[in-house]
Amino acid sequence: MQNSPTGYIIHNKSGLTIFYFFISIILNSLGNALTVTLNLGSALWTAAAVNLAHATPLSLTWLLLLEGFFAIGLNILFLQQFDGRRILGNLIFMFCFAYLVGVLSKLFSQIPLVNLNLGVRIILDCFGIVLIAIAISIYQRVNVILHPCDDLMQVIRFKFCHGNSTQAQLLSFSFPAVAILLAFAITKQLYAINIGTVFSLLFQGYLVGQADKHIFSSLKHQNLKL
Numbered sequence: 001m002q003n004s005p006t007g008y009i010i011h012n013k014s015g016l017t018i019f020y021f022f023i024s025i026i027l028n029s030l031g032n033a034l035t036v037t038l039n040l041g042s043a044l045w046t047a048a049a050v051n052l053a054h055a056t057p058l059s060l061t062w063l064l065l066l067e068g069f070f071a072i073g074l075n076i077l078f079l080q081q082f083d084g085r086r087i088l089g090n091l092i093f094m095f096c097f098a099y100l101v102g103v104l105s106k107l108f109s110q111i112p113l114v115n116l117n118l119g120v121r122i123i124l125d126c127f128g129i130v131l132i133a134i135a136i137s138i139y140q141r142v143n144v145i146l147h148p149c150d151d152l153m154q155v156i157r158f159k160f161c162h163g164n165s166t167q168a169q170l171l172s173f174s175f176p177a178v179a180i181l182l183a184f185a186i187t188k189q190l191y192a193i194n195i196g197t198v199f200s201l202l203f204q205g206y207l208v209g210q211a212d213k214h215i216f217s218s219l220k221h222q223n224l225k226l
Helices: 014-038 044-055 060-079 084-109 118-142 148-159 165-172 174-187 195-214
Strands: none
Touching: 014 044, 014 084, 014 118, 044 060, 044 174, 044 195, 060 084, 060 148, 060 174, 084 148, 118 148, 118 195, 148 165, 165 174, 165 195
């Protein structure tokens, strides 16, 4: 390991980097697919995609991709630069993530999770949000390639919020919140919004910060280009 100009420690072990990355994308996909299947509230970006899927003829997979392109546009705007390598990484992550969430959601739909006791389902849904927060923490620190929405949160976190993950998450969630309101105006119904959504809104940013400290604590933020 070596110190970066920003003061963050750089992890040079490529094998560990690959390990961290694959663990994080699997955790993120599992968490999102679990919350979608339980329908007790998803993280805001996923909830927005689910609501838009009901308001438009587009599939959940396509809407997750479109959300990613939107976030890439915001990142370019906030950073005031077009970083081709960063955008390519965003696209690779986005397509892998959208595919995995779609596949895992179908898989989980074959399991009678919705027939479980309500208390158990609430715990599982919140657990899905925790998995998402842990995943975000890991791959934001690795910072090789990121999902555009989580890259947006990281840009906001270190460019505007002095590293505060809670503030950054709330600000980044304002965009999917608007999308949910627009979908509601069309369908007059809300989907994938429930206890888990409130839990995500209130605690996901905090959980990301805690995971930074306690999950793979030797892994520090690296390669920040803000």
